[in-house]
Amino acid sequence: MTSELDIFVGNTTLIDEDVYRLWLDGYSVSDAVALRVRSGILEQTGATAAVLQSDTMDHYRTFQMLERLLHAPPKLLHQLIFQIPPSRQALLIERYYAFDEAFVREVLGKKLSKGTKKDLDDISTKTGITLKSCRRQFDNFKRVFKVVEEMRGSLVDNIQQHFLLSDRLARDYAAIVFFANNRFETGKKKLQYLSFGDFAFCAELMIQNWTLGAVDPQADDMDMDLDKEFLQDLKELKVLVADKDLLDLHKSLVCTALRGKLGVFSEMEANFKNLSRGLVNVAAKLTHNKDVRDLFVDLVEKFVEPCRSDHWPLNDVRLFLNQYSASVHSLDGFRHQALWDRYMGTLRGCLLRLCHD
């Protein structure tokens, strides 16, 4: 006796959250059944393995049919084939677009191309996430990217509108799209200590301040691309380190203000010129795409690592950065105050976030 056909169709589509998770995690039906057996469900319900097998198959089939709709979540809301309560629809979408931290760290900043897709095998082996799940996550990134790429308006809003994600998840996707578009390097060994959350935080600040959208809410690609003009203008900041008088004045202003307040004052004083040079040079280099990509590498090399080697407490970093940016306003010879604020305001936030172990 072999089962040829075995289906269950409810007027309201049954969604088993546990099975959905297993499916999203890319387990095959037999693996999923084994995992469910291990969870002790048979003992709880008195069911047999055959029942579990049939149930899992059914759910997998339903999910496969739903997957097509999940690729365009508004379709899931308007379709007539599956009657699913709204709360369940939201759950289906949210879980489908959720991603693994380990995976996103591998892909963040990479071009979402076929080439990267080929590397998913390696990522799968490295992270222990099934290839299937990697593919889904990668395809999700790519799909969201494609849809919002050419759109006007706020990146987060666009994502939310077209994929019906929660605010939190939409922000994460905005970061992923922003990183993918600007191809920021995140994979270097130096950057391994940073979490996706760190990058997402920086991305949000950069989107808010450094993109076209920050100045013109009607611009195409407003939130995706950095403001080219702004990057060009950043060259002007070079004078802060090139002009020796200005640099000395800056240093003395900062040191005067911070004397007695920093635990690492002497280290700061000794390192001031190096740090300032580092930060200003990073700004000046941002005209080249290559250097934009290395932004985070540079920030870590030029600022985070020196601070770390001198064991700066986070609070000292904050005090220093505040003073460092504010003091520029007292430099009479410096004319690019607004530019400086746009640059340093964001950078300060990023650096503080990047300064941890």
Next chain:
Amino acid sequence: MPGKLKVKIVAGRHLPVMDRASDLTDAFVEVKFGNTTFKTDVYLKSLNPQWNSEWFKFEVDDEDLQDEPLQITVLDHDTYSANDAIGKVYIDIDPLLYSEAATVISGWFPIYDTIHGIRGEINVVVKVDLFNDLNRFRQSSCGVKFFCTTSIPKCYRAVIIHGFVEELVVNEDPEYQWIDRIRTPRASNEARQRLISLMSGELQRKIGLKVLEMRGNAVVGYLQCFDLEGESGLVVRAIGTACTLDKLSSPAAFLPACNSPSKEMKESPLVHPPSHGCRSTHNSPIHTATGSRLTQNFSVSVPTLIYTGMGSGSAGKEGGPFKALLRQQTQSALEQREFPFFTLTAFPPGFLVHVGGVVSARSVKLLDRIHNPDEPETRDAWWAEIRQEIKSHAKALGCHAVVGYSESTSICEEVCILSASGTAAVLNPRFLQDGTVEGCLEQRLEENLPAGCGFCHIPYDELNMPFPAHLTYCYNCRKQKVPDVLFTTIDLPMDAAVIGKGCLIQARLCRLKKKAQAEANATAISNLLPFMEYEVHTQLMNKLKLKGMNALFGLRIQISVGENMLMGLASATGVYLAALPTPGGIQIAGKTPNDGSYEQHISHMQKKINDTIAKNKELYEINPPEICEEIIGSPIPEPRQRSRLLRSQSESSDEVTELDLSHGKKDAFVLEIDDTDAMEDVHSLLTDVPPPSGFYSCNTEIMPGINNWTSEIQMFTSVRVIRLSSLNLTNQALNKNFNDLCENLLKSLYFKLRSMIPCCLCHVNFTVSLPEDELIQVTVTAVAITFDKNQALQTTKTHAEKSLQRASTDNEELLQFPLELCSDSLPSHPFPPAKEHLESASSNSGIPAAQRATSVDYSSFADKCSSWIELIKLKAQTIRRGSIKTTVTVEKASPVGEGNFRNRSAPPCANSTVGVVRMTPLSFIPGAKITKYLGIINMFFIRETTSLREEGGVSGFLHAFIAEVFAMVRAHVAALGGNAVVSYIMKQCVFMENPNKNQAQCLINVSGDAVVFVRESELEVVSTQQPAATCQPSCTGGEVTT
């Protein structure tokens, strides 16, 4: 020009990409009705076209309006080649033809293609202007309402129930026409879909005409089926019950009929003797078809284990003056009609007087080509023959009517089994008198029809019984005789007194059969049928006893025929009727008593069986009051004390003459283990696993013993097909496979729906078919309904209490205690007993409202209940000593009643972009009232694929198709303005596959009633007032203390 049909095509969405180059579609729409076609403009390059067309107007006869479906085809415009079809929508405009139903059909319909499934949606608006005068048009029957529901629809009142209507139409099956060889599968499928749609329309119109002829205005319990006879054609047939219905307009309309006390009987429907013959076609002589036509008929009357052959002759002698009178009257009214059949399964109060038992008839026929579709005499004659037989069986049971009547077929190649079954019954003669009421008779009748047991009383003459049975005096009223078991095809009457809960009972059976051709095949089948029927009944009886129950409701026996086997599947809901005697146990008797180990084995089995019975009694809360024995002081009989009866006709019929009360109790059912076969039987008896705790199942509308449904429902269809290993198939192996298939299917359902616990699977409908040589297909449709566990406990208490009260009544009689007020006045309709208690508590015991309000501690609820059980036990003791103190129980019950109200308010439905449409096979929606019936939904779909593997194999294909069918049903209901389908049924699901060719095809036929329902919370005020009034007498009864 009696009607103008107006159609507007508004827009489309989610259309498929038809032009690969642009990834877009240039869509336009053709709107066709009859022979007229209109087209919209082409909407270029869009997957979401906005046609916003003008109103397309069709001026048509109302006859066409009834027959023809509106056909909407969406196409992709192609300048250079033929336009490609995207898909179609068929809209049945019948609901627009009667005034009370829908006025407009407007909404998004899935665009359906028989090859690709649903491809996007289209927004359509349809209206009909009728200028007709009903009298003028003889061929149309606009205005006659159709209901699939097998009871009087909730917001109507039956004025007259006229009786049976039937019709069938035949045609050639397009799939088998010569043209099919040259046309595409799509064209062939569409021709078939269109033809069946057309035939359904015609059939419905013809039935409507008959109803008008009978002066009715509606058909209730309308059941339409189609038989795919292959080469020999396509038959669409329908049966129903003609009625004259009145729409209830007052708020009382929302109250279920069961709430009305018996005094309202005058408002109950009258069975109206038709003034003119309702049928004509049947009078034609039996048309003998070319070649040999086999009429191997046989039939069975239940309740009996003994297979009774055809016709036990005429009805028995009249048993007494009253019975004679009753019989005469019934006869006079019903004999005039050719078939006094009713497709209803639930009745207005007072309609059903006695139930005789199940009557069924089967007949094996050889199909041959239908030569003239306009004269379907052969098929008509076949059915007439069967109906005649049913009628004579009913007569043999002393009944003049058949209720819960249904017909079905099973076809394999050229052999066809026609089956009909129903429940022989006696209907209230007063209602047959057409208005004239005879005072004295009425009085007598009401005296003789105590609520809750009247229908169990035998309608036949006990001295001339049609079959051997044990009769006892009714355990409820003690006045009339009742059988020891009762099988019926109807739902449990609302007022029936039941102890404990019910459960689904199934008998499953396979029989191998040699492959044969034509006549030889038919003969082989008809030879096997009696044995199958016999075994199915034996199994049912055994399982019933094993459950400790004594009656079956909703019995449906399906016998399916395949190439090399026959399958029998009987489903029913077992209950313990308080009026019937306690069933005896099952006794096992061995043939070789001298063998020691064998003896031991037997006794081991016996113990197992006894344990199972005890366990089941506990599980289903069957604890009938021990009456007579205890009163006289005799102990409960030990199993060994039971008299050993052999299952033999002569012996048991000898017993009949000496009936007395003790008999029913002691009679044990003996299973003789004389060979391995019997051993298997016993084993299979014990393999049925009860559902996991928190689950109940039944195949009737409502679950006896549960009535506190909460609003969550989940209707589902599950299909399984298994392939049997063809090697060395034996009957036993086959039986085991089939049994496992059904059991596993049930287990899967329980597992899948575990999140709904506590819940009950209602209206569990199994259908079995044998699509191919080694394939068995089982299709199940049912609805899972959640219920409130707390209330459930409470309800069972109520039942227990009811039986106690009944016990007290019995005591009264026997012990000469004049407890007038404590008579059986508690209305035993199982509707809202909890509420009754609440009301009684507040009305008579004078407990301050505040006190009641404080006791809403749910955590300690179980404790309260158990203490309540104790209390009842205590009370039972007291009753025996002749004193009753009911007031205490009433007080205790009040907090539970409070709980009721709280749990009743369902969480508000969350909004969604697509309106939720509920579907249920039941005639009601728990926690809601149906306010409007919008018309019948009757849809037929074909789906075919030539890329089976790509669509996920057979499972993927069928899963998607069934989901699509649900979607299309919901879309049609929503377009009619409804929010639910009740009495939903999947009448056919024919699945064929050819994996080698990567092909599969499936045909599905579904129907139901589109309705509008309103949540009960909005009507709470109205519904709570009524029970208060009706239970008043019982309240006063409860206060008496002796």
